[in-house]
Amino acid sequence: MTGRKQLKLLLADDDQPIANIYKVGLPHYFASETASPLENLQNELYGKTEDQGTSVSVTVCSQGDAAVDKFEEALQSGDPFDVIVLDVRMPPGISGVEAAEKIRVADQQVPIIFVSGYSDVTIPNLEERVPPASKMCYVEKPIQLSELADLIVEMAST
Amino acid sequence: MNLHKNISLTLVGVVAVFAVGSYFALSKTLIPAFDSLEMASAERDMNRVLSGLSSYSRQLSYASTDWSQWDETYAFVEGQNPSFESENLELDSLVALGLNVMAIYDLSGMPTWDMFAETDSEITEPVAESIIDGTTLQKLQHFDSPTDAILGLVRSGRGSMMVMARPITHSDKSGPVVGTLIMGRLLDESRVADLREITKVALDITEPSAADRARRREGGHDFLGLPEQTVSDDSRVTRKILYDVHDDAIAVLTVESPRHITGLRRDTVTTLIVLFAALGAFIVVGLSHALNRIVVRPVSALRQKMVEIEQEGDLSERVNLQRTDEIGDLSEAFDSMLQELEDARTQHIDQSFKAGMAEVAAGTLHNVRNALMPILNHVVMARDTAAGSKDNNARRAIDELISGDVAPDRREKLLQFLQLARAESDEECRSVLGNLGLANDQLDHVIAILKDQDKYTHADPVLERVNVAELIQGAAAVIPASDDLSIDLQVAGSVSDCIVHAHRVGLLQVFNNVFLNAYESIARTKAATGSIAVLARIDDDIEDRKVHITIHDSGAGIDPDALKHVFDRGYTSKDENTGGLGLHWSANAIASMGGKMSAFSAGKGLGAEIHVILKTA
Numbered sequence: 001m002t003g004r005k006q007l008k009l010l011l012a013d014d015d016q017p018i019a020n021i022y023k024v025g026l027p028h029y030f031a032s033e034t035a036s037p038l039e040n041l042q043n044e045l046y047g048k049t050e051d052q053g054t055s056v057s058v059t060v061c062s063q064g065d066a067a068v069d070k071f072e073e074a075l076q077s078g079d080p081f082d083v084i085v086l087d088v089r090m091p092p093g094i095s096g097v098e099a100a101e102k103i104r105v106a107d108q109q110v111p112i113i114f115v116s117g118y119s120d121v122t123i124p125n126l127e128e129r130v131p132p133a134s135k136m137c138y139v140e141k142p143i144q145l146s147e148l149a150d151l152i153v154e155m156a157s158t
Numbered sequence: 159m160n161l162h163k164n165i166s167l168t169l170v171g172v173v174a175v176f177a178v179g180s181y182f183a184l185s186k187t188l189i190p191a192f193d194s195l196e197m198a199s200a201e202r203d204m205n206r207v208l209s210g211l212s213s214y215s216r217q218l219s220y221a222s223t224d225w226s227q228w229d230e231t232y233a234f235v236e237g238q239n240p241s242f243e244s245e246n247l248e249l250d251s252l253v254a255l256g257l258n259v260m261a262i263y264d265l266s267g268m269p270t271w272d273m274f275a276e277t278d279s280e281i282t283e284p285v286a287e288s289i290i291d292g293t294t295l296q297k298l299q300h301f302d303s304p305t306d307a308i309l310g311l312v313r314s315g316r317g318s319m320m321v322m323a324r325p326i327t328h329s330d331k332s333g334p335v336v337g338t339l340i341m342g343r344l345l346d347e348s349r350v351a352d353l354r355e356i357t358k359v360a361l362d363i364t365e366p367s368a369a370d371r372a373r374r375r376e377g378g379h380d381f382l383g384l385p386e387q388t389v390s391d392d393s394r395v396t397r398k399i400l401y402d403v404h405d406d407a408i409a410v411l412t413v414e415s416p417r418h419i420t421g422l423r424r425d426t427v428t429t430l431i432v433l434f435a436a437l438g439a440f441i442v443v444g445l446s447h448a449l450n451r452i453v454v455r456p457v458s459a460l461r462q463k464m465v466e467i468e469q470e471g472d473l474s475e476r477v478n479l480q481r482t483d484e485i486g487d488l489s490e491a492f493d494s495m496l497q498e499l500e501d502a503r504t505q506h507i508d509q510s511f512k513a514g515m516a517e518v519a520a521g522t523l524h525n526v527r528n529a530l531m532p533i534l535n536h537v538v539m540a541r542d543t544a545a546g547s548k549d550n551n552a553r554r555a556i557d558e559l560i561s562g563d564v565a566p567d568r569r570e571k572l573l574q575f576l577q578l579a580r581a582e583s584d585e586e587c588r589s590v591l592g593n594l595g596l597a598n599d600q601l602d603h604v605i606a607i608l609k610d611q612d613k614y615t616h617a618d619p620v621l622e623r624v625n626v627a628e629l630i631q632g633a634a635a636v637i638p639a640s641d642d643l644s645i646d647l648q649v650a651g652s653v654s655d656c657i658v659h660a661h662r663v664g665l666l667q668v669f670n671n672v673f674l675n676a677y678e679s680i681a682r683t684k685a686a687t688g689s690i691a692v693l694a695r696i697d698d699d700i701e702d703r704k705v706h707i708t709i710h711d712s713g714a715g716i717d718p719d720a721l722k723h724v725f726d727r728g729y730t731s732k733d734e735n736t737g738g739l740g741l742h743w744s745a746n747a748i749a750s751m752g753g754k755m756s757a758f759s760a761g762k763g764l765g766a767e768i769h770v771i772l773k774t775a
Contacts, residue, residue, distance in 0.1 A: 017532035017600055025539050038578040042551050045568070045575055089524060117527030118520045142531035144538050 006033075006055045007156055008074070010081040012067035012099065013060075013115070014090040021145065022085070023060045029149035030056035054153060064090050064099030071103050071110075081110065083152050088116035097121055100130045111155035114138040115148070134158055162454045166446050173438035180434050184427055192423035197387070200394045200415040204385060206357040207413050208398075211320075214349070215309055218322035218341050221255045222307070226324035226339040227331055235262060235270050235326055235337040247271050249282055258319065259342030261285045262326065267299055270337060276316065277348045288315040290342075297403055298323035299338040305331055310403035311345075311381040318345045318363065318400065318409040320381075345409065360414040366399060366407040375405050383407075393417055456485045460492065473500035474623050474657075504662065507620070511663045522611055529604045536597035540590040552579040621751060623775040624665060626656040626694055626705060633669030637677050637690070645677060646689040653694035656705040658772040664747045665772075668755075671740040672709050672768045679713025679766065688712045696774060703774040710767045716759035724757045748772070 007030070011022045031053030035043070059081070061067040067086065074080050084103060086096035094102075100112050112130060114137070127133040137155065139148070225231055230246070233239035252260050252275050261272035272285040283289075290298075294312050298321065301308070308323040321342040325335040343349065345363050354361055375383060383399035393414045400409040456479050463477045473496055479489035555572045558564050564572065630649060637645050658665075673690065680688030693708045716724060723729045725745045741757075748755040753772035759765065 015528045015531075017596070017603075018528060020596075021532050021535045021539075025535050028539065028542070036582075038575070038582050041571060041575045041578060045571060046551055046554065116524075117531075118524035120520065141527040142534040145535045146538070 006057060007082045007152065008079065009056055009058050009083050009085065009152065010067060010070055010074070011058060011060045011085040012062070012064060012090065012096065013087040014062050014093075015087070016062070018087075018141075019060045019062055023058055025145045026058055026149060027056055029146050030054055056149075056152075062090070064094040064096055066093075068094075068099050068102045072106060075106055080107065082156050084110055084112045085148070085152070086112060086114055088114055088119040088121065097126065097129055100136075104130055108132075109135055111135050111137075111158060113148075113151060113155060115141055115143060117141045161457060162446075162450060165449050165454065166442070169442045169445050169449075173442050177431075177434055177438055181431070184430065188427065188430075189423060192419050192426075196394060196415075196417060196419040196423075199419060200387060200396050200413070201385075203357070203359045203361075203415045204396045204398070204413045207353060207359055207361050207411065208382065210353045210357050211411075214320055214343055215322070217256060218320060218343060219307070219309065221257070222322040222324045222339055222341045225260075225341070226326045227329050229329045231262065231326055231339065232328055232336055235264055243271055247273070249273070249275055249280060252282075255341070256343060257341050258316070258344045259285055259289065259314075259321070259340065261340045262337055263295075263299055263340070264337045265335070267296065274316075277344060277346055285340075290314055290319075290321075290340075294403060295340075298340055301325045301335070301338075304333045304335050308403065309380065311400055311408055312342070312402050313406075313408045314342070314344065316344055316346070318402075319343065320345060321403075360416075362412045362414075363400070363409050364412065366410050370399055370407045370410060373399070373407065375399075375401055375407075382411075389417075391417070452483075453485065456481060456489070460485070460489060464492075467496070472623065473503060474625075507622070508663050518611065518614060522607065525607045526604060529600050529607060533597045533600040533604070536593040536600070540593035540597070543586045543590050543593070552576060552583070555579070621659050621661055624658050624660045624662050625654075626658055626707060627654045629662070629666050629669055630692055630694075632666055633673050636670045637673050640681075642686065643677075643681055644687045645680065646687065648689065648691045649694075650691065651694045652696060653692065653707075656694045656696060656707070657775045658705045658753075659775040660751045660753070660772050661747070664751065668744040668747055668770065669709075671744045672770075675740060676709065676711035676713055676766075676768075679711055679715075682714045683712075683763070685712075697771075705772050705774055707770045707772075708767055709770075710765060712765045715762045715764040716757065716766050717762050718759075721757060721759055725755070 009026070011019070011026075013019050013022065033055050059070055061070060064086070067084070071081055071084065084100070086099055088096045090096060090099075096114055096116070100114070103110065103112065108131075112135065114126065116138070117140070119138070121129075123138055126136060126138060130136050135155075135158065137151065139151065230239055230242050234242035247260075252258070252273060258277060259272075259274050262270040263272075264270050269285065273282050274285045274289050275282045290312055298308055298312075301324075304325050304327045306325060308321075310321060312319050312321050319342045321340060323338055323340045325333075326337040326339050327333050327335055350361065350363050353359075381401050381403075383401060386397050388395045388397075393416050396413045396415065398411045399407045400411055402408045459479065460477055463475060467473065467475050476493045476496060477489045478493060479486050481489065552575075555576050559569065559572055559576075627649075630653060634647050637647065676690045677688075680690075689712045691708075691710045693710070695706050697704045697706050720729075725741050727742045729742070745755045748770055751772060753770060755771075756769045758767045758769065
C-alpha cells in the first residue's frame with residue numbers, strides 16, 4: 001500500500017441505479033485498499049506488481065441537501081472530501097447547482113463535477129454560480145465510470 | 159333596446175319637444191300679435207264711425223255758423239226782414255243742409271221760426287215740446303259769449319238727435335245777441351245706413367238698456383262715452399254710450415268688427431302646425447334613415463363581426479368598413495387590434511408548441527440518459543470483468559502443472575491458486591450475469607420511458623387557419639446563404655389565397671425540411687446556381703376544396719428505385735447518414751393534418767418535386 005493515494009469522493013444522484021453503480025462500480029476503477037488471498041498468492045507465484053494507483057472511498061447521497069450535510073460534516077471533522085460529483089436535477093430537494101453553491105461557501109477550492117442527463121443551466125451560468133471555473137466541470141450522462149474516474153483524478157490534481 | 163330604436167325614440171322626443179315649444183312660442187307671440195291686430199282693427203272701425211259722426215257735427219257747425227252769424231238772420235229776428243222767411247226758411251233749406259230741425263228763437267225763448275221734418279219726408283211741423291222738450295231748449299239757449307256754441311245730443315220725440323245751438327249775431331260776430339239758432343239732425347235709421355255706407359262698418363245706434371241708463375258717466379268727451387269691447391266667436395263688438403246735453407245716456411253706438419284676423423290666425427297657426435308636423439316627421443324619418451346609414455348600420459356590422467369572432471374564435475376575420483369617419487377609424491383600430499391578437503396568438507401557439515416540445519425533449523433526454531448510464535456501465539463492467547487479467551495467470555498456472563516440472567510446494571501453491579482463481583472466476587461470472595441483469599432491468603426502464611412518451615404522439619395536433627404564403631415566406635429563411643451556391647426561390651400561383659386547415663408549426667417544419675432537402679440536393683450537383691419553385695393552387699374536388707402545393711427543385715433528382723422509399727424511415731440520399739427522419743416525419747405530420755405528401759422525380763440529375771395537399775380552411 002506504500003505510495004498509494006486515497007481520494008475521498010462525495011457523489012449525489014437521485015437516480016437509485018446510478019447511485020448504486022457509483023457505489024459499487026466506481027471503486028473498481030481505482031486501486032483497492034486491501035489485496036485478496038488470490039491476489040496475495042498470485043503476487044507470490046508470479047511476482048508482486050507495486051500498485052501505485054489511487055484508491056478511493058465513496059460516499060453516495062440521493063439528495064443535494066444530504067450531500068451538503070455530508071460535506072460540512074467531513075469538513076468539520078478535518079477529513080474533507082477531495083472531489084464532489086453532483087447530479088443537476090435531484091427532485092424534490094435542492095438542485096445540484098444549489099448544493100454546489102452552498103458547498104462553495106464553505107470551500108472555494110474543492111473540485112465539483114456536475115453530471116446530468118439534461119441541464120437547463122448553461123456552463124457559463126455554472127461558472128458564474130460555482131466559481132472558480134478551473135475547479136468545476138460539467139459532463140453529460142451517460143458517461144462510463146472509467147471516464148468519470150479519470151476525470152475525478154484529473155480534477156483532484158488541479 | 160337596440161341602437162336604432164333608441165335613436166328613433168330620441169328623435170321623436172326631440173321633435174315632440176320642438177312641436178310643444180313651437181306651440182307655446184306661437185301662443186306667446188303670434189296669437190297675441192293677431193289679437194292686437196284684431197283689437198286695432200276694431201278700434202279703427204269705431205274711429206271711422208266716430209269720424210262719420212264728426213263729419214255730421216262739422217256740417218251742423220258750418221251750417222249753424224253761416225246762419226247764426228248772418229245779418230239777414232239777425233234782421234229777421236229783430237223783425238226788420240220780413241221777406242227772409244219766404245226767401246230762405248223753407249223745407250228745401252232743411253233738406254239741402256241735411257237737417258231735421260231748424261229753429262230760431264228770440265231772447266225771450268219764443269220761437270221766431272221753427273220747422274221739423276222727418277228725413278226724406280215733405281211733411282213739416284213746428285218744433286213742439288214733443289220734439290225738443292222745454293228744459294233742453296232752455297239749456298240750448300244759454301251762452302256765455304256771442305261766439306259760444308253748444309253741440310250735443312238730445313232725446314227728441316223722434317229719436318236721438320245731434321243738435322247745434324249758436325247765438326244769433328251780426329256777420330262780424332258782433333252783438334248784441336238777438337236770439338238763438340238751433341239746427342238738429344236725427345240719428346235715425348237712414349242716417350245710420352248712410353254711416354254704414356260711408357264707413358263700410360257694421361254699426362248700429364240703439365236705445366240704451368236700463369243698466370246703461372243707470373250707469374254714471376265715466377270719462378269720454380262731448381257726447382261719447384268710453385269704448386267697451388266684447389268678443390264672440392265671430393265678431394268683436396265695440397260699444398260707446400252716447401250722452402245727451404244733460405249727460406244722460408240716450409243711445410248706444412255699437413260697432414261690430416268681424417273676426418277675420420282670428421280666422422286668419424287660426425288658419426295660419428293650423429298651417430304652421432301642419433307644416434311643423436310634416437317637417438318634424440320628415441326630420442325624424444330623414445335623420446333616422448341618415449343615422450341608420452351613417453351610424454347604426456356600421457356599428458351593427460362591427461358588433462356582428464365581434465360576435466362572430468367571439469363565437470368562432472377566428473382572429474383572421476376583418477371588419478374592413480372602408481369609411482373615413484370615426485367609425486371607420488374604430489373599424490380600422492379594431493382590425494389592427496385583431497391583427498395584433500392574431501399575431502400574438504400565433505406566436506403564443508408557436509412558443510407553446512416549442513416550449514412543450516422542449517419540455518418533452520428535455521424530460522425525455524434526462525430520463526433516457528439517466529437510464530442509459532447504468533446500462534452502459536453495467537455492460538462495461540461485465541465486459542471488463544469478463545476480460546479480467548487473472549484468467550491469464552490461471553492459464554499460466556495450468557501450463558506449469560501440465561509441464562510437470564514443478565516443485566512440490568509450488569505445485570501445492572499453484573493448485574491452491576487455481577482453486578482460488580476458479581472460485582473468483584465463478585464470482586466474476588456471477589458478477590457479469592448480475593451486471594447484465596441490471597443492464598437488462600434498465601433497458602426495461604428505457605422502454606417504459608419510451609412508452610410513456612408514446613402517449614404524446616397520439617395527441618391530435620391543434621389545427622387552425624394557416625396562410626400558406628406566410629409559411630412559405632417563413633420557411634424560405636432556412637435556405638442557407640452561400641457564396642458557392644445561389645438559390646433562386648420563385649413563388650407562383652394563387653399562393654396568397656391559399657388558406658389551409660393545418661398545424662402551423664408542424665407545417666412550417668415540413669416546409670423547412672423540404673426546402674433544406676432541396677437546397678442540399680442542389681448543392682450535391684456542384685452547380686453555382688439553382689432554383690426552388692413553389693406553385694400553389696386550389697383544387698376544387700367533388701367533395702372538398704384542397705390546396706395543392708408543389709415544391710420543385712433543380713437538384714440531383716431521385717433514382718426511380720429510390721423514389722419508392724423516400725418517405726421510409728431511415729431513408730436518406732445524403733452522403734452522410736443523418737438518420738433520414740426528415741421526409742418520413744414530414745409525411746406523417748401532413749397525414750396527421752388530414753393531408754397527403756408525395757414525391758416525384760424524372761430521375762437522377764433531373765430535379766425533384768414534393769407535393770403537399772391539404773384541406774382549405
